[in-house]
Amino acid sequence: MIRIEGLKKNYPGFALDVSLEVRPGRITGLIGRNGAGKSTVFRSVLNLIRPDGGCAEVFGKPAAALTEQDRQAVGTVLADAFLAGIYTVGDTEKIMRAAYREFDAKAFRDGCAGFGLDPKKKISELSTGLKARLKVLCALTHRAKLLLLDEPTAGLDVLARDEILSMIRDYMEQDEERAVLISSHISRDLETLCDDFYMIHDGRILLHEDTDRVLSDYAILKASEEQYAALDRSHLLRVKKESFGWSCLTDQRQYYMENYPETVIEKSGLDELILLMAKGDAV
Amino acid sequence: MKGMLVKDMIYLRGQWKSLLIMAMCGLAMSAALQAPSMILYVTLLGMMVALGTLSADELDRGYSWLLTLPVTRKSYVRAKYLFTAGVVVCCALLSLLVTAVLIRFQESDFTAADLLTTMLLSLAMNLFIMAVTLPLRIKYGSQKGQIMMIAVLAVLVAGIVLVVKQQGGTLAQMTSAPAGWVKAALPAAALAAAAVSEKISERILEKKEF
Numbered sequence: 431m432i433r434i435e436g437l438k439k440n441y442p443g444f445a446l447d448v449s450l451e452v453r454p455g456r457i458t459g460l461i462g463r464n465g466a467g468k469s470t471v472f473r474s475v476l477n478l479i480r481p482d483g484g485c486a487e488v489f490g491k492p493a494a495a496l497t498e499q500d501r502q503a504v505g506t507v508l509a510d511a512f513l514a515g516i517y518t519v520g521d522t523e524k525i526m527r528a529a530y531r532e533f534d535a536k537a538f539r540d541g542c543a544g545f546g547l548d549p550k551k552k553i554s555e556l557s558t559g560l561k562a563r564l565k566v567l568c569a570l571t572h573r574a575k576l577l578l579l580d581e582p583t584a585g586l587d588v589l590a591r592d593e594i595l596s597m598i599r600d601y602m603e604q605d606e607e608r609a610v611l612i613s614s615h616i617s618r619d620l621e622t623l624c625d626d627f628y629m630i631h632d633g634r635i636l637l638h639e640d641t642d643r644v645l646s647d648y649a650i651l652k653a654s655e656e657q658y659a660a661l662d663r664s665h666l667l668r669v670k671k672e673s674f675g676w677s678c679l680t681d682q683r684q685y686y687m688e689n690y691p692e693t694v695i696e697k698s699g700l701d702e703l704i705l706l707m708a709k710g711d712a713v
Numbered sequence: 714m715k716g717m718l719v720k721d722m723i724y725l726r727g728q729w730k731s732l733l734i735m736a737m738c739g740l741a742m743s744a745a746l747q748a749p750s751m752i753l754y755v756t757l758l759g760m761m762v763a764l765g766t767l768s769a770d771e772l773d774r775g776y777s778w779l780l781t782l783p784v785t786r787k788s789y790v791r792a793k794y795l796f797t798a799g800v801v802v803c804c805a806l807l808s809l810l811v812t813a814v815l816i817r818f819q820e821s822d823f824t825a826a827d828l829l830t831t832m833l834l835s836l837a838m839n840l841f842i843m844a845v846t847l848p849l850r851i852k853y854g855s856q857k858g859q860i861m862m863i864a865v866l867a868v869l870v871a872g873i874v875l876v877v878k879q880q881g882g883t884l885a886q887m888t889s890a891p892a893g894w895v896k897a898a899l900p901a902a903a904l905a906a907a908a909v910s911e912k913i914s915e916r917i918l919e920k921k922e923f
Contacts, residue, residue, distance in 0.1 A: 476781050478923040498714075498783040506781040511923075513720075513779070514772035521723045529716025529782045553773075578781075 431576050431609040432475060436484035439470055446470050446633040449484075452576075452611045457602060459620035459627030459641075460613040461700060463708070467633040468613040469509055472580040475611070476506065488576065502531060505574030507565045509581035509613075515554025519547050519564060530572035538571040559590045566594050570601050577601070579612040583619050591616070595623050617700035621645070627700070629707055636707045639681075648698040649683035650706070651676075657693050661686075668710030679706040716782055717792035721766045725800065728762050735759070739808060743815050749823060749831040751815075752808040756835045759804030760843060763797040767847075768855040777923040786918040793847065794911045801839045805832050833900050840903035842866070844910035852917045 432452035439446040446467045452458045460468050473479045474486045477493040486493045489500055496504075513522055519542060527533045542549065545563045553561065566582050579598070583591040602608055614620050620627055621641060629637040639648075653661060654675040663669075665682035679698065680686055687695055696702075725732075735758045743751035770776055780786065809832045816823050845865050850858035 473777075473923070478777055478780060480922060498785055498788065501781075501783040504781070506778075508774075508777055508781065511774035511777035514769050514775040516727065516769060516772065517720075517723065521720075524723060525716050525720045528719035529784070 431489065432611060433487045433490075434471070434475070434484070435487075437471070437474055437481050437486050438483035439474065439479060440482050444633060446474075447484075448628075448630065448633070448635050450628050450635060450638070452609050454607045454609050456625045457598070457610040457612065457623055459624035460611060460630060461615070461617055461620050461627050461704065462613075462630035463615055463704070466630045468615075468630060469580055470633075471630070472508070472578055472611075472613065475578060476504075502572070503575040505569035505572060505577045507569050507577075507579045507582045509584055512561065512565055513553060515552060518550055518552050519556075520549035522553070522564065522568065523549070526568055526572065532573040534571045534573065538567055541567040541571065558585045559587070562586055562590065562594065566597060570597060575605075575608055577608070577610040577612070579610060581613055581615070583614060583616060591619055595619060598623060617704060621700050629704060631704075631708045637703070643681070644698065644700065644703060647683050648679065648681050648703060649686065650696045650698050650702050651678040651680060651686055651690070652694040652696065653678060657690070661690065661693075663713045666713045668706045669713055670706055670710040677706060677710070679703065679710060714784060714788040714792045714795075717779070717784055717789055718796055720779075721763075721792070721796045724766050724769050725762065728765065731762060732759075735762075740811065740815075743812055744819075749812050749816070749828050751812050752805060752828070752831050753835045753838070755808040756801055756804045756832075756839050757842075760797060760801045760839045763800035764843075764846060764850065766796065767793070767850045767858075771855055774923070780923060786921075787915050790851070790911060790914045790918055793851075794843070794907065794914070797843050797847065798840065798907065801836065801843070805836050805839075808832075830896055833896065837899040837903035840900075840907045844903070844906040845869075848910055848914045848917055851914050851921075 431454055432450070434448060434450045437446065437448050444465075444467070448467065448471060450458075450460075450471075460471060462468055470479070474481050475488060475493055477496065480494070488496055488504070491500065513525065517525070523535060523538055526538065527535055541547075541563075545560065545567075547556070547560055547564055553564070556564065562582060562585070566579070569577055569579065577598070583594055586594070598610060598612070602610065612620065612624065624641050626638065626640045628635050651661070651666075652672075652674065658676040658678070661678070665680050665685055666678045667681060668679040670677045679702075683695065683697070686693065735755065739751040739755040742754060743749075770779060780789065784792070809828055813825070813828055816828070846858070846862045849861040849865065852858070853861055
Protein backbone atom coordinates (compact mmCIF):
# COMPACT_ATOMS: atom_id res chain seq x y z
CA MET A 431 0.00 0.00 0.00
CA ILE A 432 2.79 2.43 0.96
CA ARG A 433 6.46 2.11 0.15
CA ILE A 434 8.87 4.79 1.26
CA GLU A 435 12.44 4.38 0.10
CA GLY A 436 15.22 6.68 1.27
CA LEU A 437 12.82 9.61 1.65
CA LYS A 438 14.73 12.77 2.48
CA LYS A 439 13.47 16.15 3.56
CA ASN A 440 15.67 18.88 4.96
CA TYR A 441 14.59 21.78 7.14
CA PRO A 442 16.86 24.11 9.09
CA GLY A 443 18.00 22.04 12.07
CA PHE A 444 16.15 18.90 10.99
CA ALA A 445 16.77 16.22 8.37
CA LEU A 446 14.41 13.35 7.59
CA ASP A 447 15.80 10.19 6.02
CA VAL A 448 13.43 7.23 6.26
CA SER A 449 12.36 4.02 4.55
CA LEU A 450 9.25 2.11 5.51
CA GLU A 451 6.49 -0.09 4.16
CA VAL A 452 2.81 -0.54 4.94
CA ARG A 453 1.30 -3.79 3.69
CA PRO A 454 -2.35 -4.71 3.10
CA GLY A 455 -4.14 -6.13 6.11
CA ARG A 456 -1.73 -4.49 8.55
CA ILE A 457 -1.94 -1.64 11.01
CA THR A 458 1.49 -0.10 11.05
CA GLY A 459 2.46 2.33 13.74
CA LEU A 460 4.86 5.22 13.52
CA ILE A 461 6.05 6.06 16.96
CA GLY A 462 8.36 8.75 18.21
CA ARG A 463 8.40 11.80 20.39
CA ASN A 464 7.14 15.21 19.23
CA GLY A 465 9.34 16.61 16.46
CA ALA A 466 10.76 13.20 15.52
CA GLY A 467 9.49 13.51 11.93
CA LYS A 468 6.20 11.60 12.04
CA SER A 469 4.10 14.36 10.50
CA THR A 470 6.74 15.00 7.84
CA VAL A 471 6.40 11.36 6.76
CA PHE A 472 2.61 11.74 6.52
CA ARG A 473 2.89 15.00 4.60
CA SER A 474 5.26 13.37 2.13
CA VAL A 475 2.92 10.44 1.56
CA LEU A 476 0.06 12.89 1.05
CA ASN A 477 2.11 15.02 -1.37
CA LEU A 478 1.72 18.07 0.84
CA ILE A 479 5.48 18.56 0.79
CA ARG A 480 8.02 17.71 -1.89
CA PRO A 481 10.83 15.40 -0.81
CA ASP A 482 14.46 16.41 -1.36
CA GLY A 483 15.33 12.82 -2.24
CA GLY A 484 14.04 9.26 -2.34
CA CYS A 485 10.46 8.34 -3.04
CA ALA A 486 7.11 7.83 -1.34
CA GLU A 487 4.77 5.50 -3.24
CA VAL A 488 1.09 4.89 -2.54
CA PHE A 489 -0.77 2.09 -4.37
CA GLY A 490 2.43 1.58 -6.42
CA LYS A 491 2.48 5.18 -7.70
CA PRO A 492 4.60 8.15 -6.62
CA ALA A 493 2.57 10.23 -4.14
CA ALA A 494 2.66 13.22 -6.51
CA ALA A 495 1.12 11.13 -9.31
CA LEU A 496 -1.99 10.04 -7.40
CA THR A 497 -5.17 10.88 -9.28
CA GLU A 498 -8.49 12.01 -7.81
CA GLN A 499 -9.67 8.43 -8.36
CA ASP A 500 -6.73 7.07 -6.30
CA ARG A 501 -7.42 9.58 -3.55
CA GLN A 502 -10.97 8.31 -3.20
CA ALA A 503 -9.42 5.25 -1.51
CA VAL A 504 -7.43 7.18 1.10
CA GLY A 505 -8.82 8.39 4.42
CA THR A 506 -6.79 10.93 6.34
CA VAL A 507 -6.51 12.49 9.76
CA LEU A 508 -3.91 15.25 10.11
CA ALA A 509 -2.73 16.19 13.57
CA ASP A 510 -2.97 19.94 13.15
CA ALA A 511 -5.24 20.54 10.18
CA PHE A 512 -8.91 20.18 9.38
CA LEU A 513 -11.77 21.96 7.68
CA ALA A 514 -12.00 25.60 8.84
CA GLY A 515 -13.87 26.21 12.07
CA ILE A 516 -16.46 28.41 10.36
CA TYR A 517 -18.14 25.32 8.85
CA THR A 518 -20.60 23.21 10.83
CA VAL A 519 -20.67 19.45 11.37
CA GLY A 520 -23.56 19.31 8.88
CA ASP A 521 -21.51 21.29 6.33
CA THR A 522 -18.71 18.77 6.78
CA GLU A 523 -21.11 15.99 5.81
CA LYS A 524 -22.19 17.87 2.68
CA ILE A 525 -18.58 18.47 1.63
CA MET A 526 -17.61 14.84 2.26
CA ARG A 527 -20.67 13.63 0.34
CA ALA A 528 -19.72 15.80 -2.64
CA ALA A 529 -16.05 14.80 -2.50
CA TYR A 530 -16.30 11.00 -2.02
CA ARG A 531 -18.33 8.76 -4.29
CA GLU A 532 -18.60 6.05 -1.63
CA PHE A 533 -19.33 8.35 1.29
CA ASP A 534 -21.63 6.57 3.72
CA ALA A 535 -23.89 9.35 4.97
CA LYS A 536 -25.78 7.01 7.28
CA ALA A 537 -22.60 5.81 8.97
CA PHE A 538 -21.48 9.42 9.33
CA ARG A 539 -24.78 10.54 10.86
CA ASP A 540 -24.94 7.50 13.14
CA GLY A 541 -21.38 8.25 14.24
CA CYS A 542 -22.25 11.89 14.90
CA ALA A 543 -25.33 10.91 16.89
CA GLY A 544 -23.30 8.37 18.89
CA PHE A 545 -20.63 10.93 19.72
CA GLY A 546 -23.09 13.72 20.46
CA LEU A 547 -21.93 15.79 17.51
CA ASP A 548 -24.62 18.36 16.77
CA PRO A 549 -24.91 18.89 12.99
CA LYS A 550 -25.64 22.58 13.56
CA LYS A 551 -22.56 23.21 15.67
CA LYS A 552 -19.58 24.96 14.15
CA ILE A 553 -16.30 23.05 14.16
CA SER A 554 -14.69 25.94 16.07
CA GLU A 555 -17.20 25.37 18.88
CA LEU A 556 -16.37 21.67 19.31
CA SER A 557 -14.23 20.43 22.17
CA THR A 558 -10.86 18.82 21.38
CA GLY A 559 -12.38 15.37 21.86
CA LEU A 560 -15.39 15.99 19.65
CA LYS A 561 -13.24 17.52 16.93
CA ALA A 562 -10.93 14.49 17.02
CA ARG A 563 -13.93 12.17 16.70
CA LEU A 564 -15.24 14.20 13.75
CA LYS A 565 -11.85 13.99 12.01
CA VAL A 566 -11.77 10.21 12.44
CA LEU A 567 -15.38 9.89 11.28
CA CYS A 568 -14.49 11.75 8.09
CA ALA A 569 -11.60 9.37 7.44
CA LEU A 570 -13.62 6.23 8.16
CA THR A 571 -16.90 6.84 6.36
CA HIS A 572 -15.98 6.59 2.68
CA ARG A 573 -14.75 2.99 2.50
CA ALA A 574 -11.09 3.92 2.09
CA LYS A 575 -8.58 1.15 1.49
CA LEU A 576 -5.81 3.06 3.20
CA LEU A 577 -6.01 5.14 6.34
CA LEU A 578 -3.33 7.70 7.12
CA LEU A 579 -3.87 8.76 10.70
CA ASP A 580 -1.44 11.29 12.11
CA GLU A 581 -1.91 11.56 15.88
CA PRO A 582 -5.66 10.83 15.83
CA THR A 583 -5.73 10.49 19.63
CA ALA A 584 -3.62 13.53 20.54
CA GLY A 585 -5.02 15.58 23.40
CA LEU A 586 -7.72 13.05 24.29
CA ASP A 587 -8.48 11.40 27.61
CA VAL A 588 -8.14 7.66 27.98
CA LEU A 589 -11.82 6.92 27.29
CA ALA A 590 -11.94 8.98 24.12
CA ARG A 591 -8.68 7.40 22.93
CA ASP A 592 -10.07 3.93 23.51
CA GLU A 593 -13.22 4.84 21.57
CA ILE A 594 -11.21 5.99 18.56
CA LEU A 595 -8.89 2.97 18.65
CA SER A 596 -11.95 0.69 18.72
CA MET A 597 -13.32 2.44 15.64
CA ILE A 598 -10.05 1.77 13.81
CA ARG A 599 -10.06 -1.89 14.87
CA ASP A 600 -13.66 -2.33 13.70
CA TYR A 601 -12.79 -0.68 10.44
CA MET A 602 -9.97 -3.10 9.78
CA GLU A 603 -12.13 -6.10 10.63
CA GLN A 604 -14.55 -5.22 7.83
CA ASP A 605 -12.00 -5.81 5.06
CA GLU A 606 -8.72 -7.71 5.28
CA GLU A 607 -7.19 -5.78 2.40
CA ARG A 608 -7.34 -2.47 4.19
CA ALA A 609 -4.23 -0.95 5.71
CA VAL A 610 -3.51 1.75 8.27
CA LEU A 611 -0.49 3.90 8.96
CA ILE A 612 -0.99 5.56 12.32
CA SER A 613 1.26 7.75 14.38
CA SER A 614 1.18 8.59 18.04
CA HIS A 615 3.49 9.76 20.75
CA ILE A 616 1.35 7.75 23.18
CA SER A 617 2.97 4.34 22.88
CA ARG A 618 0.24 2.49 24.75
CA ASP A 619 -2.23 3.33 21.96
CA LEU A 620 -0.04 1.69 19.37
CA GLU A 621 0.91 -1.23 21.59
CA THR A 622 -2.70 -2.43 21.68
CA LEU A 623 -3.54 -1.59 18.07
CA CYS A 624 -0.64 -2.13 15.70
CA ASP A 625 0.63 -5.27 14.00
CA ASP A 626 4.04 -3.71 13.56
CA PHE A 627 5.61 -0.36 14.16
CA TYR A 628 8.47 1.85 13.12
CA MET A 629 10.26 3.88 15.72
CA ILE A 630 11.40 7.25 14.44
CA HIS A 631 13.84 9.53 16.22
CA ASP A 632 15.44 12.74 14.94
CA GLY A 633 14.25 11.95 11.41
CA ARG A 634 15.67 8.40 11.31
CA ILE A 635 14.00 5.02 11.71
CA LEU A 636 15.69 3.40 14.70
CA LEU A 637 13.67 0.19 14.77
CA HIS A 638 11.07 -1.75 12.84
CA GLU A 639 9.48 -4.66 14.66
CA ASP A 640 6.29 -6.69 15.02
CA THR A 641 4.42 -5.58 18.14
CA ASP A 642 3.91 -9.19 19.28
CA ARG A 643 7.64 -9.79 19.15
CA VAL A 644 8.37 -6.68 21.18
CA LEU A 645 5.90 -7.73 23.83
CA SER A 646 7.19 -11.33 23.98
CA ASP A 647 10.95 -11.12 23.24
CA TYR A 648 12.12 -7.66 24.16
CA ALA A 649 13.18 -7.00 27.75
CA ILE A 650 15.06 -4.58 29.93
CA LEU A 651 17.89 -6.02 31.99
CA LYS A 652 18.67 -4.08 35.14
CA ALA A 653 22.19 -5.07 35.97
CA SER A 654 24.66 -3.99 38.66
CA GLU A 655 28.20 -3.11 37.58
CA GLU A 656 29.37 -6.65 38.37
CA GLN A 657 26.44 -8.29 36.60
CA TYR A 658 26.94 -6.01 33.59
CA ALA A 659 30.63 -6.90 33.40
CA ALA A 660 29.72 -10.58 33.24
CA LEU A 661 26.91 -10.22 30.66
CA ASP A 662 27.07 -11.65 27.17
CA ARG A 663 26.48 -8.40 25.26
CA SER A 664 26.00 -9.92 21.82
CA HIS A 665 22.18 -9.73 22.16
CA LEU A 666 22.01 -6.27 23.71
CA LEU A 667 20.59 -3.55 21.46
CA ARG A 668 21.17 -0.51 23.68
CA VAL A 669 22.65 0.14 27.13
CA LYS A 670 22.26 3.10 29.44
CA LYS A 671 24.18 3.98 32.59
CA GLU A 672 21.91 4.28 35.61
CA SER A 673 22.42 5.03 39.32
CA PHE A 674 22.09 1.32 40.16
CA GLY A 675 24.33 0.14 37.30
CA TRP A 676 23.06 -0.43 33.74
CA SER A 677 19.74 -0.70 31.89
CA CYS A 678 20.16 -2.95 28.87
CA LEU A 679 17.65 -3.50 26.07
CA THR A 680 17.57 -6.95 24.47
CA ASP A 681 15.40 -8.73 21.93
CA GLN A 682 16.40 -12.15 23.41
CA ARG A 683 14.55 -12.12 26.70
CA GLN A 684 14.42 -15.91 27.03
CA TYR A 685 18.19 -16.27 26.53
CA TYR A 686 18.99 -13.89 29.39
CA MET A 687 16.30 -15.36 31.66
CA GLU A 688 17.85 -18.81 31.24
CA ASN A 689 21.51 -17.79 31.51
CA TYR A 690 21.39 -14.87 33.94
CA PRO A 691 18.68 -15.77 36.47
CA GLU A 692 20.17 -13.47 39.09
CA THR A 693 19.70 -10.38 36.88
CA VAL A 694 16.46 -8.41 37.08
CA ILE A 695 14.73 -8.81 33.72
CA GLU A 696 11.55 -6.85 32.99
CA LYS A 697 9.32 -7.07 29.96
CA SER A 698 9.81 -4.09 27.73
CA GLY A 699 6.83 -1.97 26.82
CA LEU A 700 7.08 0.47 23.95
CA ASP A 701 7.77 3.39 26.33
CA GLU A 702 10.86 1.73 27.81
CA LEU A 703 11.95 0.61 24.36
CA ILE A 704 11.67 4.13 23.00
CA LEU A 705 13.58 5.57 25.94
CA LEU A 706 16.46 3.15 25.57
CA MET A 707 16.57 3.24 21.77
CA ALA A 708 16.61 7.05 21.82
CA LYS A 709 18.79 7.70 24.86
CA GLY A 710 20.87 4.57 25.18
CA ASP A 711 24.22 3.78 23.61
CA ALA A 712 24.85 1.10 21.02
CA VAL A 713 26.86 -1.82 22.36
CA MET B 714 -13.67 19.36 -7.73
CA LYS B 715 -17.33 18.97 -6.78
CA GLY B 716 -16.39 18.88 -3.10
CA MET B 717 -14.50 22.17 -3.43
CA LEU B 718 -17.40 23.86 -5.21
CA VAL B 719 -19.87 22.65 -2.59
CA LYS B 720 -17.56 23.93 0.16
CA ASP B 721 -17.40 27.36 -1.49
CA MET B 722 -21.17 27.44 -2.00
CA ILE B 723 -21.64 26.72 1.69
CA TYR B 724 -19.26 29.58 2.50
CA LEU B 725 -21.25 31.89 0.24
CA ARG B 726 -24.52 30.83 1.90
CA GLY B 727 -22.94 31.78 5.23
CA GLN B 728 -22.35 35.30 3.90
CA TRP B 729 -26.05 35.95 3.28
CA LYS B 730 -26.12 38.97 5.59
CA SER B 731 -23.29 40.63 3.69
CA LEU B 732 -24.95 39.74 0.39
CA LEU B 733 -28.27 41.22 1.54
CA ILE B 734 -26.66 44.49 2.69
CA MET B 735 -24.77 44.58 -0.60
CA ALA B 736 -27.97 44.16 -2.63
CA MET B 737 -29.79 46.84 -0.62
CA CYS B 738 -26.94 49.32 -1.14
CA GLY B 739 -26.95 48.50 -4.84
CA LEU B 740 -30.67 49.10 -5.10
CA ALA B 741 -30.42 52.39 -3.24
CA MET B 742 -27.54 53.49 -5.43
CA SER B 743 -29.38 52.56 -8.58
CA ALA B 744 -32.55 54.33 -7.50
CA ALA B 745 -30.70 57.48 -6.47
CA LEU B 746 -28.36 57.80 -9.44
CA GLN B 747 -30.77 56.52 -12.07
CA ALA B 748 -27.78 54.89 -13.70
CA PRO B 749 -26.63 51.33 -14.31
CA SER B 750 -23.84 51.75 -11.78
CA MET B 751 -25.48 49.06 -9.62
CA ILE B 752 -24.18 46.44 -12.06
CA LEU B 753 -20.58 47.58 -11.54
CA TYR B 754 -21.00 47.79 -7.77
CA VAL B 755 -22.78 44.50 -7.16
CA THR B 756 -20.50 42.53 -9.47
CA LEU B 757 -17.36 43.86 -7.81
CA LEU B 758 -18.65 43.17 -4.30
CA GLY B 759 -19.82 39.70 -5.35
CA MET B 760 -16.32 38.92 -6.52
CA MET B 761 -14.81 40.18 -3.27
CA VAL B 762 -17.15 37.91 -1.28
CA ALA B 763 -16.23 34.96 -3.54
CA LEU B 764 -12.53 35.63 -2.96
CA GLY B 765 -13.22 35.30 0.76
CA THR B 766 -13.30 31.53 0.21
CA LEU B 767 -9.51 31.65 -0.07
CA SER B 768 -9.24 33.16 3.40
CA ALA B 769 -11.63 30.50 4.69
CA ASP B 770 -9.49 27.75 3.16
CA GLU B 771 -6.45 29.09 5.00
CA LEU B 772 -8.14 28.97 8.42
CA ASP B 773 -7.08 26.15 10.76
CA ARG B 774 -4.52 25.00 8.17
CA GLY B 775 -7.49 24.00 6.07
CA TYR B 776 -5.45 23.88 2.86
CA SER B 777 -3.55 20.82 4.11
CA TRP B 778 -6.74 18.91 4.89
CA LEU B 779 -8.53 19.99 1.73
CA LEU B 780 -5.65 18.73 -0.40
CA THR B 781 -5.96 15.27 1.17
CA LEU B 782 -9.48 14.99 -0.30
CA PRO B 783 -9.98 13.55 -3.81
CA VAL B 784 -8.80 16.76 -5.43
CA THR B 785 -5.56 17.51 -7.23
CA ARG B 786 -3.92 20.88 -6.88
CA LYS B 787 -4.86 21.60 -10.48
CA SER B 788 -8.55 20.85 -9.90
CA TYR B 789 -8.50 22.91 -6.67
CA VAL B 790 -7.33 25.94 -8.69
CA ARG B 791 -9.86 25.26 -11.47
CA ALA B 792 -12.67 25.02 -8.94
CA LYS B 793 -11.62 28.34 -7.41
CA TYR B 794 -11.62 30.14 -10.78
CA LEU B 795 -14.88 28.52 -11.80
CA PHE B 796 -16.54 29.49 -8.55
CA THR B 797 -15.30 33.11 -8.56
CA ALA B 798 -16.19 33.62 -12.22
CA GLY B 799 -19.57 31.97 -11.61
CA VAL B 800 -20.38 34.33 -8.74
CA VAL B 801 -19.31 37.33 -10.85
CA VAL B 802 -21.53 36.26 -13.76
CA CYS B 803 -24.52 35.57 -11.49
CA CYS B 804 -24.13 38.96 -9.78
CA ALA B 805 -23.85 40.70 -13.16
CA LEU B 806 -26.98 39.01 -14.54
CA LEU B 807 -29.00 39.59 -11.39
CA SER B 808 -28.03 43.25 -11.14
CA LEU B 809 -28.72 43.67 -14.86
CA LEU B 810 -32.22 42.33 -14.36
CA VAL B 811 -32.95 44.55 -11.35
CA THR B 812 -31.47 47.62 -13.03
CA ALA B 813 -33.54 46.99 -16.17
CA VAL B 814 -36.74 46.88 -14.10
CA LEU B 815 -35.77 49.98 -12.10
CA ILE B 816 -34.88 51.99 -15.19
CA ARG B 817 -38.16 51.04 -16.83
CA PHE B 818 -40.09 52.38 -13.83
CA GLN B 819 -37.92 55.49 -13.56
CA GLU B 820 -38.33 56.28 -17.27
CA SER B 821 -34.62 56.77 -17.61
CA ASP B 822 -32.78 57.58 -20.84
CA PHE B 823 -30.64 54.47 -20.58
CA THR B 824 -31.29 51.89 -23.27
CA ALA B 825 -30.98 48.11 -23.12
CA ALA B 826 -27.77 48.43 -25.14
CA ASP B 827 -26.30 50.74 -22.44
CA LEU B 828 -27.11 48.21 -19.77
CA LEU B 829 -25.61 45.32 -21.72
CA THR B 830 -22.46 47.34 -22.42
CA THR B 831 -22.15 48.20 -18.74
CA MET B 832 -22.59 44.55 -17.79
CA LEU B 833 -19.99 43.36 -20.31
CA LEU B 834 -17.47 45.97 -19.18
CA SER B 835 -18.22 45.14 -15.57
CA LEU B 836 -17.64 41.45 -16.25
CA ALA B 837 -14.41 42.25 -18.06
CA MET B 838 -13.17 44.48 -15.23
CA ASN B 839 -13.92 41.85 -12.60
CA LEU B 840 -12.32 39.07 -14.60
CA PHE B 841 -9.18 41.22 -14.90
CA ILE B 842 -9.16 41.83 -11.16
CA MET B 843 -9.70 38.11 -10.53
CA ALA B 844 -6.86 37.28 -12.92
CA VAL B 845 -4.53 39.53 -10.92
CA THR B 846 -5.83 38.66 -7.48
CA LEU B 847 -6.08 34.88 -7.42
CA PRO B 848 -2.43 34.04 -8.20
CA LEU B 849 -1.28 36.62 -5.63
CA ARG B 850 -3.65 35.33 -2.96
CA ILE B 851 -2.64 31.72 -3.63
CA LYS B 852 1.06 32.54 -3.57
CA TYR B 853 1.22 34.95 -0.64
CA GLY B 854 -1.86 34.04 1.38
CA SER B 855 -4.85 36.27 2.01
CA GLN B 856 -3.25 39.06 4.05
CA LYS B 857 -0.07 39.58 2.06
CA GLY B 858 -1.96 38.78 -1.15
CA GLN B 859 -4.40 41.65 -0.56
CA ILE B 860 -1.56 44.13 -0.09
CA MET B 861 0.13 42.82 -3.23
CA MET B 862 -3.17 43.08 -5.13
CA ILE B 863 -3.67 46.70 -4.12
CA ALA B 864 -0.11 47.47 -5.19
CA VAL B 865 -0.54 45.76 -8.55
CA LEU B 866 -3.90 47.47 -9.20
CA ALA B 867 -2.41 50.83 -8.26
CA VAL B 868 0.36 50.32 -10.80
CA LEU B 869 -2.21 49.26 -13.42
CA VAL B 870 -4.41 52.32 -12.81
CA ALA B 871 -1.36 54.60 -12.88
CA GLY B 872 -0.35 53.01 -16.18
CA ILE B 873 -3.82 53.54 -17.67
CA VAL B 874 -3.91 57.19 -16.55
CA LEU B 875 -0.48 57.72 -18.08
CA VAL B 876 -1.52 56.19 -21.40
CA VAL B 877 -4.76 58.21 -21.50
CA LYS B 878 -2.85 61.44 -20.80
CA GLN B 879 -0.36 60.67 -23.52
CA GLN B 880 -3.25 60.07 -25.94
CA GLY B 881 -4.54 63.55 -25.06
CA GLY B 882 -7.99 62.39 -23.73
CA THR B 883 -9.45 62.02 -20.27
CA LEU B 884 -10.16 58.93 -18.18
CA ALA B 885 -13.85 59.89 -17.97
CA GLN B 886 -14.12 59.97 -21.76
CA MET B 887 -12.55 56.58 -22.04
CA THR B 888 -14.72 54.90 -19.38
CA SER B 889 -18.01 56.60 -20.23
CA ALA B 890 -17.93 56.10 -23.95
CA PRO B 891 -15.57 53.31 -24.93
CA ALA B 892 -15.05 52.82 -28.63
CA GLY B 893 -16.78 49.88 -30.27
CA TRP B 894 -13.60 47.89 -30.63
CA VAL B 895 -12.78 48.46 -26.98
CA LYS B 896 -16.20 47.13 -25.97
CA ALA B 897 -15.61 43.98 -27.98
CA ALA B 898 -11.96 43.51 -27.15
CA LEU B 899 -12.14 44.01 -23.38
CA PRO B 900 -14.26 40.94 -22.52
CA ALA B 901 -12.14 38.81 -24.85
CA ALA B 902 -8.94 40.14 -23.32
CA ALA B 903 -10.34 39.55 -19.82
CA LEU B 904 -11.15 35.93 -20.65
CA ALA B 905 -7.65 35.44 -22.04
CA ALA B 906 -6.16 37.02 -18.90
CA ALA B 907 -8.25 34.72 -16.70
CA ALA B 908 -7.08 31.67 -18.66
CA VAL B 909 -3.41 32.67 -18.37
CA SER B 910 -3.89 33.54 -14.69
CA GLU B 911 -5.41 30.12 -14.03
CA LYS B 912 -2.35 28.39 -15.50
CA ILE B 913 -0.06 30.59 -13.39
CA SER B 914 -2.05 29.77 -10.24
CA GLU B 915 -1.82 26.06 -11.01
CA ARG B 916 1.97 26.32 -11.19
CA ILE B 917 2.13 28.35 -7.99
CA LEU B 918 0.03 25.82 -6.07
CA GLU B 919 1.98 22.86 -7.52
CA LYS B 920 5.16 24.32 -5.99
CA LYS B 921 3.63 25.21 -2.64
CA GLU B 922 4.23 23.08 0.45
CA PHE B 923 1.79 22.64 3.31
